Amino acid sequence: MDSNDIVPDVIDEAPKEIAEITYADDVKVELGGELTPTQVKDQPEVNWNAESDALYTLLMIDPDAPSRKNPIFREINHWFVVNIPGNKVADGQVVVEYRGSGPPKDTGLHRYIFLVFKQSEKIVTELFIPKTTREGRLNIKTRDYIDEFNLGNPIAGNYYQAQYDDYVPILHRQIQK
Structure with a gap:
């Protein structure tokens, strides 16, 4: 994660463990490997070394919107689940529903980062953002979530990179304005 500027763009310290992320058709996320929006359109399975009696938070963000060269919407929240028992x-409690990758045409590769945090206590929030809206997803900061929910450094993580493909317009049509 250091080699692709996730540290310092998003977090201060890289997680020590790799989270296993598997999409449909056994498509696996490999640190920094490229996947297509078509491959990642549906919510993946995520696993990490978890303590069965602990609670965890899972966050997936894109810090490269609208492009890595001009990230004025940094960061976009693609998925946020709290109070996950074990793995x-x-x-867990879904705060932000999963939305796959939808990088605009001609914006190059975007990083899609999964971070897992061990919670020190149960998180209480009524916030819920459905997958059909942009509201509440743009210009979030992982560091703000870390502070607000007392998450500390991530214990596990992984990421892939994706760029525009023919599925992106289909994904964007699903968003209500």
Whole structure:
């Protein structure tokens, strides 16, 4: 994560563990490897070395919007789940529903970063952002979430890179203004 500027663009310290992320058709996220928006359109399975009696937070962001050269919307929240028991993401509280990658045409590769944090206590929030809206997703800061929810440094993470493909217009049509 250091070699692709995730440290310092998004976080201060790289996680020590790699989170295993698997999409449909057994498509796996490999640190910094390229995937297509078509491959990542559906919510993946995420696993990490978790303590069964601990709670975790999972965050997926794109810091490169609208492009890595001009990230004026840094960061975009693609997925945010809190209060995950162990690594059972489906049993956590979804704050921001999963949205796959949708980089605009001719903006090059975007980084899509998954970070897992061990919570020190249960997080209480009523916030919910559906996958059909941009509201509440743009210009977020991972560091602000770390401070607000007392998350500390991420314990696991992974990321892929993606650029525009023919699925992006389909994804964008799903967004309500």
